Structure formats: structure tokens, C-alpha cells
Amino acid sequence: MIDPKFIKEDIEGLKLLLKKRNMETAVDLDRLKAIDEERRTLLQKSDELREKRNRLSKEIGQSKSKGLDANELMKQVQGLSEEIKQYSEKLASLEQEYTDLHLSVPNILHESVPEGTDEKDNRIVRTWGEKPHFSFKPKPHYDLGVDRGILDFERGVKIAGARFYLYRGLAARLERAIINFMLDLHTREHGYTEIFGPFMVNDESMTGTGQYPKFRDEYYRIERDGLSLIPTAEVTLTNIYRDEILESSSLPVRVTMQSACFRREAGAAGKDTRGLVRVHQFQKVELVKFVRPETSFDELEKLTGDAEEVLKRLNLHYRVVLLCSGDTSASSSKTYDIEVWMPGMDRYLEISSCSNFMDYQARRAKIRYRKEQGRKPEYLHTLNGSGLAAGRTLAAVMENYQTEKGDIIIPEALKRYLE
RNA sequence: GGAGAGAUGCCCGAGUUGGUCGAAGGGGACGGUCUCGAAAAUCGUUGUGGGCUUUGCUCACCGAGGGUUCGAAUCCCUCUCUCUCCGCCA
Numbered sequence: 001m002i003d004p005k006f007i008k009e010d011i012e013g014l015k016l017l018l019k020k021r022n023m024e025t026a027v028d029l030d031r032l033k034a035i036d037e038e039r040r041t042l043l044q045k046s047d048e049l050r051e052k053r054n055r056l057s058k059e060i061g062q063s064k065s066k067g068l069d070a071n072e073l074m075k076q077v078q079g080l081s082e083e084i085k086q087y088s089e090k091l092a093s094l095e096q097e098y099t100d101l102h103l104s105v106p107n108i109l110h111e112s113v114p115e116g117t118d119e120k121d122n123r124i125v126r127t128w129g130e131k132p133h134f135s136f137k138p139k140p141h142y143d144l145g146v147d148r149g150i151l152d153f154e155r156g157v158k159i160a161g162a163r164f165y166l167y168r169g170l171a172a173r174l175e176r177a178i179i180n181f182m183l184d185l186h187t188r189e190h191g192y193t194e195i196f197g198p199f200m201v202n203d204e205s206m207t208g209t210g211q212y213p214k215f216r217d218e219y220y221r222i223e224r225d226g227l228s229l230i231p232t233a234e235v236t237l238t239n240i241y242r243d244e245i246l247e248s249s250s251l252p253v254r255v256t257m258q259s260a261c262f263r264r265e266a267g268a269a270g271k272d273t274r275g276l277v278r279v280h281q282f283q284k285v286e287l288v289k290f291v292r293p294e295t296s297f298d299e300l301e302k303l304t305g306d307a308e309e310v311l312k313r314l315n316l317h318y319r320v321v322l323l324c325s326g327d328t329s330a331s332s333s334k335t336y337d338i339e340v341w342m343p344g345m346d347r348y349l350e351i352s353s354c355s356n357f358m359d360y361q362a363r364r365a366k367i368r369y370r371k372e373q374g375r376k377p378e379y380l381h382t383l384n385g386s387g388l389a390a391g392r393t394l395a396a397v398m399e400n401y402q403t404e405k406g407d408i409i410i411p412e413a414l415k416r417y418l419e
Numbered sequence: 420g421g422a423g424a425g426a427u428g429c430c431c432g433a434g435u436u437g438g439u440c441g442a443a444g445g446g447g448a449c450g451g452u453c454u455c456g457a458a459a460a461u462c463g464u465u466g467u468g469g470g471c472u473u474u475g476c477u478c479a480c481c482g483a484g485g486g487u488u489c490g491a492a493u494c495c496c497u498c499u500c501u502c503u504c505c506g507c508c509a
Binding site: 076 | 429438439448449450464465467469470471476477478479488489490
């Protein structure tokens with residue numbers, strides 16, 4: 001949610017924002033503005049009536065305690081109450097519509113975000129390492145894994161369905177090693193606290209981070225219990241402080257958590273159907289930060305660097321891409337994608353996405369902090385990024401470290417985790 | 420899953436014959452006095468969100484949502500969560 005002052009004071013600015021984001025039809029801003037004004041008028045009127053009712057009711061109490069007759073007053077207040085009720089009903093429906101529209105307004109974009117319509121306009125900001133050379137034609141991880149007997153897609157499909165898979169032996173051990181390596185790196189060297197929390201969350205949490213109410217079909221929900229399987233540990237981590245006020249001295253808070261992630265991949269039919277690229281369940285190490293507003297864009301650079309460090313230590317060639325205005329997700333103000341080179345697939349593959357949400361998510365989830373004692377609480381800024389997607393990292397290691405005979409060399413950084 | 424108890428401000432905790440209760444009291448935190456300084460003592464301040472004609476006025480919030488009433492933290496209904504006992508269990 002953006003600061004409501006934008007709706008009140010700068011509707012033209014918001015129109016421009018929608019245009020930049022290539023989503024002009026997503027929100028009826030004129031309607032939003034009109035509702036905002038109408039509800040404020042009604043609110044004023046209704047507050048006046050309530051004030052009167054409170055005052056008269058007090059008088060009734062006083063009269064009665066003196067043994068005086070208050071019937072006349074009581075009749076008057078009864079009428080007031082009727083009127084107030086009508087106003088509340090009108091207001092409630094207006095508030096509802098206002099909130100729905102407010103939630104649909106995307107986040108303000110940072111000035112450094114390039115204008116553009118889709119991924120073609122994203123800007124490569126840096127590249128690390130080089131594409132490895134092979135004296136043979138490197139295989140994509142799915143062929144390599146199946147040939148080697150460590151990836152089993154047929155069994156995954158039998159057990160659960162399309163887009164499920166099974167790791168056997170080395171693949172399973174390698175992914176576990178990758179996860180441990182990443183968690184150790186982030187906790188020992190980057191200052192994150194390791195968290196282990198729920199993989200299933202309630203609707204408040206899904207709403208807090210923005211999954212609900214809009215993109216309901218993209219997630220698995222267990223109706224009977226009102227719980228949803230998390231699509232990322234971002235949900236668990238960000239909701240740690242939902243509805244709370246933190247002390248300024250405790251910021252920044254840095255947390256990391258490894259989790260399984262569940263995605264329905266609705267609308268991705270026929271896309272990336274092979275391999276570990278797009279599946280319904282995968283593991284990921286997530287990074288989340290809660291920071292003071294004035295530091296959040298610096299923190300985004302550091303967070304992205306924390307994720308990049310994983311690839312550096314694994315000696316995997318990658319590039320960092322700054323998403324353009326049309327490709328940046330609605331809740332993000334600025335996003336970097338990290339794309340790792342996949343020699344077998346002969347393409348770069350997104351392995352991490354790091355975003356600064358500024359106060360957009362914090363406002364929604366009511367996460368605030370107190371600048372100093374006695375001051376009003378303010379919304380803090382939240383950031384998150386994958387550090388990294390474990391399944392895709394496994395695939396990248398397999399493709400980059402394969403030998404002609406179909407073996408996989410263990411990267412130096414992972415050796416101690418596989419002994 | 421069965422039986423019972425409870426949910427109040429940063430924390431503890433009063434308030435349940437409905438009225439001047441946004442809420443006593445204690446603790447904590449912050450500020451002042453005292454002191455060379457500190458402790459102790461003492462005085463004061465200390466919830467959140469909204470509206471407006473914004474050094475002020477006002478509305479809402481006592482787990483959440485409904486209801487009764489002129490008026491509800493206080494009465495009624497539903498839900499959620501917590502605790503205790505029993506059952507089950509990695």
C-alpha cells in the first residue's frame with residue numbers, strides 16, 4: 001500500500017506512475033480520488049453526530065442520577081443513533097471500495113529504475129566471471145541428471161503429478177550441501193539471524209506480504225484449515241513483525257530462512273516444462289531485512305551483494321539485471337534479478353530477485369518502528385531477496401561442473417559439506 | 420479430539436449490580452529536583468489510528484466480528500487465540 005497522502009494530494013503523479021509501469025488500466029484513480037473525498041465528507045458528518053450522541057447520553061446519565069426525567073433526551077438520541085447507523089453502513093461500503101482500490105495501486109518506483117515495457121528493457125548492470133569453456137557439448141541438467149540417475153522426473157510425476165521430481169543420491173546431498181553452505185555464509189559473514197518458521201501460514205500473513213487477496217490462484221490453500229503453503233519464506237520472515245512496533249536501535253534486522261516453496265504456476269502451462277526450472281515445490285534460502293527508511297536503497301545494494309556472494313564462492317558466472325519500470329513487480333520500488341549462466345541450457349536463468357519494497361509492504365503488514373523515544377511510530381522499509389533458489393543452484397552447479405563422462409565435480413566451497 | 424479457565428494500555432493488573440472509564444494501582448522507560456556523580460527519595464510525562472477551521476477540537480479502538488440499549492471494557496451471540504487437565508503423538 002502506498003502512502004494515502006499520494007491519493008489525497010498527487011493523483012496526477014500516480015497516473016504517471018501507472019503509465020510508467022505499463023498498467024494504466026489496473027486502477028481507476030479518478031474513482032479512487034472521488035471515493036476518498038466522499039468518504040471524508042461522510043466521516044466528518046458522522047463524527048459530528050457521534051459527538052452529539054456522546055454528549056447527550058452523558059446528560060441522560062447525569063439527569064437520571066439526579067432523579068430527573070430524561071425521556072425527551074432519550075427520544076432525541078434514539079433518532080441520532082438511527083442516523084449514525086445509516087452513515088456507518090454507507091461509510092463501510094465506501095471504505096471497502098477505497099481499500100480495494102488502494103491495494104491495487106502499485107508502489108512508487110525509485111528514480112534509478114529505467115523506463116520500459118517488459119524484460120527487453122531491463123538493464124544489465126554488471127557481469128561477474130565468464131562463461132566456462134567445454135571441449136564437448138555440455139548437457140542441460142535434466143539430461144545429465146537423468147543419465148546419471150540422480151534426477152528422476154518420472155517418479156516425481158507418478159508420486160505427485162506434473163512438475164514434481166525426485167532427487168536420488170548425489171543430487172539430494174548436493175542440494176542439502178548448497179543450503180547449508182548458503183545459510184552458513186549469510187549467518188556467519190553477512191550478519192543474518194537464521195530462522196526456522198512455518199511453511200503454512202494464515203490469510204493475514206498472506207495478505208501482509210501481498211499474496212492475497214489478488215493473486216489467489218497462484219498459491220496452494222488448505223481450505224479446511226484456512227492455511228496456505230508459502231510460495232517463499234519471505235511470507236514467514238516478513239510477517240514475524242506484523243502488527244508490531246520495533247525500537248530504532250534494533251534496526252536493521254536481518255533474517256534468513258530455508259524453506260520449501262510451493263507454487264501452483266497457474267498460467268505457466270507449457271512453459272519451462274523440463275527440468276528443475278519451474279516446479280511446484282522447491283527449496284530456497286530467503287533473505288529479509290527490516291531497515292530505517294533512509295538506508296533502504298543502500299541496504300538493497302548490500303542484500304544483492306549478499307546473494308551474489310553465493311555465486312562467486314561457487315565460481316558460477318552470472319549477471320545482475322536492473323528491472324525496468326514495466327517489469328518491476330507492483331509491490332517493489334526497485335528490483336535486481338541475478339541471472340546465472342546455464343551452459344547446458346545455453347541461457348541465463350534467474351536465480352535470485354532482490355527488491356526494496358520501501359514502506360509498501362510495511363504499511364500493509366503494519367510493521368513500524370520508533371525513531372526515538374516519545375516519537376510517533378513510522379513505517380519502516382522491508383527488503384527481500386533469494387539467497388538463493390536451491391533447486392536452480394543445484395541445476396547450475398550440475399551444468400557448470402559437468403565432465404565429458406557425465407560426472408559432476410564438487411565445487412571447492414561445497415566440499416566440506418559433502419564429506 | 421473431550422472438560423474447564425481466560426483474553427484490558429510497553430509489562431503486571433483493577434474494573435463485570437451498564438453512565439463523568441481511554442480506563443485505578445504497581446512496574447518499566449523518559450524528563451526534572453536532590454547529589455561531585457550514582458543509588459535511594461520525590462514530582463511530572465508516557466497507547467494506536469482517523470477527521471477537521473491542526474499550538475486546539477473531535478471520532479474510533481479494552482482479542483475479532485455482530486447484537487441489545489438513550490448509553491457497553493462491563494449484558495447477549497459467533498469466531499479466534501492462550502492456559503490447565505485428559506486422550507493421541509514425531
